[in-house]
Amino acid sequence: xxxxxxxxxxxxxxxxxxxxxxxxxxxxxxxxxxxxxxxxxxxxxxxxxxxxxxxxxxxxxxxxxxxxxxxxxxxxxxxxxxxxxxxxxxxxxxxxxxxxxxxxxxxxxxxxxxxxxxxxxxxxxxxxxxxxxxxxxxxxxxxxxxxxxxxxxxxxxxxxxxxxxxxxxxxxxxxxxxxxxxxxxxxxxxxxxxxxxxxxxxxxxxxxxxxxxxxxxxxxxxxxxxxxxxxxxxxxxxxxxxxxxxxxxxxxxxxxxxxxxxxxxxxxxxxxxxxxxxxxxxxxxxxxxxxxxxxxxxxxxxxxxxxxxxxxxxxxxxxxxxxxxxxxxxxxxxxxxxxxxxxxxxxxxxxxxxxxxxxxxxxxxxxxxxxxxxxxxxxxxxxxxxxx
Numbered sequence: 293x294x295x296x297x298x299x300x301x302x303x304x305x306x307x308x309x310x311x312x313x314x315x316x317x318x319x320x321x322x323x324x325x326x327x328x329x330x331x332x333x334x335x336x337x338x339x340x341x342x343x344x345x346x347x348x349x350x351x352x353x354x355x356x357x358x359x360x361x362x363x364x365x366x367x368x369x370x371x372x373x374x375x376x377x378x379x380x381x382x383x384x385x386x387x388x389x390x391x392x393x394x395x396x397x398x399x400x401x402x403x404x405x406x407x408x409x410x411x412x413x414x415x416x417x418x419x420x421x422x423x424x425x426x427x428x429x430x431x432x433x434x435x436x437x438x439x440x441x442x443x444x445x446x447x448x449x450x451x452x453x454x455x456x457x458x459x460x461x462x463x464x465x466x467x468x469x470x471x472x473x474x475x476x477x478x479x480x481x482x483x484x485x486x487x488x489x490x491x492x493x494x495x496x497x498x499x500x501x502x503x504x505x506x507x508x509x510x511x512x513x514x515x516x517x518x519x520x521x522x523x524x525x526x527x528x529x530x531x532x533x534x535x536x537x538x539x540x541x542x543x544x545x546x547x548x549x550x551x552x553x554x555x556x557x558x559x560x561x562x563x564x565x566x567x568x569x570x571x572x573x574x575x576x577x578x579x580x581x582x583x584x585x586x587x588x589x590x591x592x593x594x595x596x597x598x599x600x601x602x603x604x605x606x607x608x609x610x611x612x613x614x615x616x617x618x619x620x621x622x623x624x625x626x627x628x629x630x631x632x633x634x635x636x637x638x639x640x641x642x643x644x645x646x647x648x649x650x651x652x653x654x655x656x657x658x659x660x661x662x663x664x665x666x667x668x669x670x671x672x673x674x675x676x677x678x679x680x
Contacts, residue, residue, distance in 0.1 A: 304569025304599045305473040306341070306349055307370070308409075308444060309401035315388045316365045317626075318635055323366075325350045325601070326444040327619045327641070335615045341403060342598035346443040349403070350619055351596050355605045356655075357624035358664035362635040363605040364479065366624070367572045371477045373398055377412070378473070380463055386416060386424040393420045401448070404470055405569070405599050407438040409447045412469070414462075431462035433469055475570040478559040480578065485551070489537040490558060491522050499561040500524065500554065506584055507553045508546070548579040556580070560588060563602065564595045572603040582610045590614060612652040618644050621651060623660035638662075 308325050312318035326349050331339075341347040355363050369388055376384040389396045396416040403409055415430040436451035459465040490496050501514035510529050517523035522537035526546075533545050535554060543551075556576050563571050573592075577585040585608055593616070596602055612621070619641035626635050638660050640651055654660065 304405045306403040306599060306601050308349055308403055311399040312369055314390050314394050314396040315369050315398060316390055319633060321635055323637055325353060331617055334617050336617060344438055344442060346441060347438055351601055352593055352616060352620045353603045354611060354621045355624060357662045361624040361626045363624055364574050367477060367574050373400060374475050377469060380466055382424060382426060382429045389416060393418050409436045409438050409451060411451055429462045431465040432458055433465050435468060474568045476559060476562055476568040477572045478555055478576060479574045480576060485541040487535055487537055487539055487541045489522060493561060495565060496561045497524060500557040503553045503557045504550060508550045552576055552579050556588060560592060563592050566597045569600050574605045582608055586610060586614060609655055612655060618651055623662040625662045
C-alpha cells in the first residue's frame with residue numbers, strides 16, 4: 293500500500309520537556325522547550341499558548357552541532373515515542389534501546405490545544421535475551437488542566453502534587469491521552485527515495501513551484517498531472533519530470549538540491565497552512581544554497597500559528613544571522629569519554645545573557661563546545677611532512 297500524506301486540521305501538540313535515558317546514545321539527556329521570562333521586543337510574537345500568556349514555550353527550536361552529535365537521532369527518538377503513543381505498538385520505542393541489560397526510560401511533557409498539560413513517563417525493563425513483551429513496558433500519564441494564569445512551572449507543580457492512580461496496563465494508560473494529536477517529521481533519505489506527497493492540497497503545487505524555481509532557474513512551471521493520480525509535472529526548458537506519490541524518486545534529471553527542494557516543499561506547505569502543529573525538519577538543506585535555506589526558514593518561522601512548534605536542525609552558521617531570540621538556539625555536543633552524559637545540550641540563552649551578545653561570535657569561538665574536531669583533519673599534514 294503506498295503512503296499518503298492527507299492533511300486535516302486536528303489537535304496540535306507542543307513539546308515542553310524531554311528526558312531520554314538509554315535510548316539510542318542518550319543517557320539522562322534533558323531538553324527544555326520553555327522559558328521563564330517574557331522577552332521584550334522579541335522577533336517571535338505571542339510565544340506562548342493561545343489564551344495563556346504566562347505559559348511560555350519556544351515556538352522555534354534551532355538545533356545545531358557537529359556531525360553525530362545527536363540532532364537526527366533526537367528527532368527519531370521523539371518520532372518513535374509519538375508513534376508509540378498513537379499506534380500503541382511498543383516496537384517504536386524498544387527498537388531505540390541502547391543497552392538491553394539496563395532499564396530505559398523517557399519523560400515527555402506535552403501541551404495540547406485543549407489546554408491540557410500531559411506528563412508521560414515510559415519505562416522499559418531490561419531484556420538481555422529474547423524479544424521485548426508488552427509486560428516489559430510501564431507507562432504513566434498524568435494530566436492537569438492549564439489555567440488562564442498558569443505558567444509552565446506552576447502547572448507542573450500542581451500536576452506533581454495531584455493524586456495519581458496508575459492503570460494496570462500501558463494500553464489502558466494510553467486511553468488517558470486525548471485523540472488527534474498531530475506531528476510532521478521530515479528527514480534526509482539515504483539511497484533510493486520514495487516520494488510522499490500531500491493529497492488534496494491545492495496550495496502545494498504553488499509552494500513546490502516557487503521553491504524549485506529558486507533552486508533551478510531552468511524550471512519553468514510545476515502543475516498537477518492530468519494523467520496520473522497524486523502526481524505533479526515539473527516543466528523544464530526541454531523536458532518534463534513526473535513526481536508521483538509513492539513512486540521512486542531516483543531521476544538524474546534533477547540536481548541533488550532540487551530533489552531536496554521537493555521534500556522541503558512538502559513540509560513548508562504543511563506549515564504554511566497549519567496542517568499539523570508540530571514540525572521536525574532535519575538536515576534537508578545539505579545540497580541547498582545557504583541563502584535559500586535562510587529564506588525558507590524565515591518563511592517557516594513567520595508562518596507558525598498559535599499553539600504550533602518548529603524544530604529545525606542545521607550545520608549552516610549563516611542561520612545565526614536570522615533575527616531570532618537566543619533561546620531558539622540549542623547546541624548538542626557529544627563526548628564519548630563522558631560515560632554518564634555522552635550527549636548533552638546547552639541553550640544559547642543560558643550563556644548569552646545580554647541583549648547585545650553576539651550569537652555568531654559565540655559559535656565562531658566555540659563557546660558552546662559544539663564545533664567538530666577539525667584538528668584531527670589537520671594532523672593529516674604530518675603524513676606529507678614525513679614523506680618529504
